[in-house]
Amino acid sequence: MSGFLSSTATLLGRTILSPVAPHSLFAVNVEYYKPASSSPTTSSSRTSPSIETLLSATETLDPAKNPTFKPTPWLSTGHLQTIYSAVGNFAHIDAVEFKRRVFVVPDGGTIGLDISPPTLAASEEDLKAQGHEAGDGLPTVVCLHGLTGGSHESYVRNCFAHLTAPVSAGGLGYRAIVVNFRGCASVPVTSPQLYSALKLADIRSALLLITKLYPNSPLVGIGFSLGANILGRYLGEEGDSTPLLGGVIVGTPFDLKSGADELDYGGFLSHKYSTAMGSNLQRMARAHKNTLALHPSFRSLLDDLYDPAPQPRAEVELYKAQARNYGPRKGERTVIKNFTLKHADQVMTRFVGGLPKPYGEFPFDSADDYYRYGGCANVIEGVRRPMLCLSAQDDPIVPSKMWDRIRAAIGRNPDGSRKQEEGEYNENVVLAWTKAGGHLGWFEGVRPRRWLHRPTSEFIKAVFEQTSSEEKARVAGRSRWVADQVDVREVDVELTPAEALPEYTLPGENGRSSRYSDSPKKHEKKQLDGKDSPGRVAELDRELQSDAPGAEDSLLNPSDTGFAANAPPSSTGEVNDGEHKTLRLPWLLTHVLKEAPLIHPRHASYAPYNEPTSTNEEERKKLGWEKITLKMYTDKERPEVGFCELGPETRVAGAGETFRGGIDTPGGSMAPSADNKGKKNVIAGL
Template sequence: MSGFLSSTATLLGRTILSPVAPHSLFAVNVEYYKPASSSSSKTSPSSSSPTIETLLAATETLDTAKNPTFKPTPWLSTGHLQTIYSAVGNFSQIDAVEFKRRVFLTPDGGTVGLDIAPPALAPSEAELKSSSHPAADGLPTVVCLHGLTGGSHESYVRNCFSHLTKPTSQGGLGYRGIVVNFRGCANVPVTSPQLYSALKIADIRSALLFITKLYPSSPLVGIGFSLGANVLGRYLGEEGDNTPLLGGVIVGTPFDLKAGADELDYGGFLSQKYAMAMGNNLQRMARKHKDTLALHPPFRALLDDLYDAPPQPKAELELYKQQVKNGGPRDGERAIIKRGSLKAADQTMTRFVGGLPKPYGEFPFESADDYYDYGGCANNIANVQRPMLCLSAEDDPIVPSKIWDKIRAAIGRKPDGTPVEDDAEAKYNENVVLAWTKGGGHLGWFESIRPRRWLYRPTSEFIKALFDHTSDEEKARIRAKSRWAQEQIKAKEVQVELIPVEALPAYTLPGQDGRSSRWTDTEISSSKTDAKRALASGADSPARVADLERNLASGEAGAEDSLLNPSDTGFAANAPPTPAGGQVNDAEHSTLRMAWLLTHLLKEAPLVHPRHATYAPYKQPNASDADERRKLGWETVTMTMYTDKKHLEVGFAELDPNSRVAGAGETFRGGIDTPGGSMEPKRGSVQKGGKNVIAGL
């Protein structure tokens, strides 16, 4: 054990080499509201939903009567070490999960990918019935939302899904699992002028509309991680009793986005490193999908500013350093946003492209802080009307316990976690429980000398309790409230054009391909980042993690690059060069395609086709014959778009495997294979494999 690792752990509040610690150090702490008198009313109108006490009692890791514990791996004894290991450890051969992908378009033209495990359960309920599959009727389904720039490949997702979807004969629970991959993540293309954010609710609504169409008899439970946890928490609060979910689990949740962002910006040196790492990940995602985002003219300046930000004045940097010392700006003082940080990326890009414009969504926001103030799920947690577990770690360096105040207030707890005095007039939410451990980091929770994740245990136990203890009557009541059962869905034929990925006009950023940087004379280089990534690919041993901790704790610029994810935020558009004249040889063209909605469904939302690009030519094939064009990758098809009559922005049109979009219909191994990888361009730069990512705010 390195002396540095031991001293670092001591500095951060826990000594690695200490003898057996008091039980409270490893205890799983559970907080929820239980009124002292019957005069306080329950938030949920449904008396059929199981109580939090009933659900907790059905678990081993959350029932305090059983004295549950979590004991971190000795050489990963701090939140920083747990988080670093989660980012750089090699988990490709751990928690094997096989998925099958289904892909759909949304009413604004966006593309969303659903990865379903196991593949045998991916067919619709009707298809399973026709084949007399034993799981055709009423099989439980778990719907997952991943973290920032993540996807179904993430190790924390597979840790939970491995147990949830493994057959009961092999010790699993035998459920169906579905990962909703956000736009631009996990090899899903961006096909409309927006990405996603911590409050992008329309896509999860659309996914659930699709899922309840595929599996109308299946009871559903949601689980979200980090940014995805905030999305799920907001969704459950907004939907109240109208959601098709029996309940939910949210893990590593940034309940209060503003407080969390302030902690990253002003919480100290290491906090800023995480802010820079997550900001860089978000910047990389935007750059990866720059060609689509640039189709919307106002976004080109945003891309330029994100990639080629002006140098920060020295006076601003000095003021920022002072604000860090003060824990934030003083009253009346202008808050300084550090270049390259997560807040800088959100200020430049997310507040514009993180969701649908009014009246379909809340975007754009006046500033990143306005987005943060509005977007935290703690703002509407009081309205959650189904059982929901919030699992967090006190030493999480990305969403620390300092930001739990609002969630605790919603469940009748003081900021220190102690119960409030009973008040007959007060209304607290009895449907929400906060469970936390002292250790675990951000989506880590590694235990044992040879690290293995504890995370799947509390999450799968609570999910199983939800399925087992929700009465058949309550499940039937929830099914009867679905948009399908209430005939609140309308169908419309739409035109969709399929184009080769490489046909998308390429937008040139400052400092690339001959375009000059606006601020420097040198082209922006990734060689340093590449070197850092190469360094991060070593064996994930205690000594290796100690080296990364030392690197992160240094004052060296770019040290946070060891936390970056070099893959799986999308795919490399424009990879194979198109021959002169736009003709593409069929032998070269067994690649992925992109689907573009031609029918404008949302009057107030932009719908821009690549042929309207003004920054680069859109070269179509010379052939006019439909069969010849299809061979070359261009095709126009008619599809059915199902939309919610109440929310016009919510809907889906499923793409079949013949579309070759985002690996639709393909079976792949999570964390090993890239969905659609067999269709990827044979030439050009396509990033594959790689480590996992800090799944932050």
């Protein structure tokens, strides 16, 4: 019997054949620190609601209510739950509409905010002017997506569908905002940077804009996977200065070094996941190679990412030995296998994952140094707001070994038992976990539906409702705007047609030869058939358990990595040959950060940059080139934190568009039509 059938039969025996299933098998386990009454840190000194108070206001997390999570019988392991997350057809499940706002940050990067419901995307001031009753004080949830994700993700929409649905329809009636990081979900890369577990300037910039748009709105954050690490690290670094009343982090890689070691040395399937995530990062860099290549030193990084030197047989054998020993022996050099997650981070992320000093921590000496520094567990003691950490014990990407440092921070031993001795523990953090669920899965019922929205929305609702008006006022009073900690200046931004960006040719493509004649072939991504039946999941499980080349591509569903680069635009897309109608790219011309480089297509030395010869502004604008002057707001203490917002007229990344999450491509109506084959859509996202 295959592993899939065996595990399914085991679970069926527990759920159907057994008269009473053991409670611990399905229990939602909750761990947090409750100080003794004699502790100097007592509840009387708290300003936020206690974890105990918040849990008692939930159905799925309150230990007194014996909450449970029972996984779908045919998705009985974390591996199967994770596969289903990749191959399930969620396009018409948890329908959510968004309206997009786009802004440029001080280093020249571009960020997208997708706001739901669209009727609440206008600023509070504009909503008041429209007579909208939700103009003031409406709760807002701010979301950070996972690796190379965005607002289209099925797990994001699962939570948003309940958070934003009207109360009359059984929802909470909140506003919710996805922060789409640079390079994700049709947001272009316009600076020599991607994003990473340590890219906190972008979430700080997003919150600066959000608090300007909605100054009277209480805020709570939620993050998933890599976005969960970013949110956890932000809350730890920011402490009591954050405008967020609390946070929820889901499937969090608390300890990046421990997680990377598990992916490298945790066994055959772990290596498959490492290869799949490395491919995600590779595809992201590939989608934005033309911008990254504008920075001369990054061209060699791109070449090494796609065309690395073949590894000698002895080195491959050494890697296999290290995998068997769960890492290098003492004094032995670490071998990084090509095309894995660590390979992508070693070659690319440690250089392009964030700002250079003094504005950030990059570059790092190695991927391992980046991992050691970047995990949110390093700063968990600094969290000063209620924070729920939701994880699954069988998560194949974020194993439970990574919980040790979180448990230590809340007075728990590695096995979850309470520490006997008192100490400096953080009473603001709660770890809730289930035995099953996989990575961002948590499917229940014979016809799988996500359980995820229940604990997250219940905890978020409790934070909003249990936080006193005095505490909300205190947090609002610490706003950078209220405290007069924001500078404003005028900056120049040049808008150019997306298709005008010079194209960088990678080794082995378009006539450029590979640097290594025996370089391994890159596997094309497998096209999934859209079926998500038990049989289809079992088939993919067998492929992944085999050593078939490229089997891990089944984990790279387009819904989890954005939109295909050549996907047709929406039915409204059309191009008028006499006027530019496609998406544009914003290039910051004013040097705001003196020690961080700005880039522009004119810097391209790998291909010609052809722009109109005419200096007539109207003629250039008709062809897509235009210079505009905007107000940029920056944090007085952190000059790298700031924004200048781009309006719909700029035609950047779908600014101002309303679209259906997971179905429409933001900016699709601005893209070239399917029959206009002479043009290419270079900003289709990931």
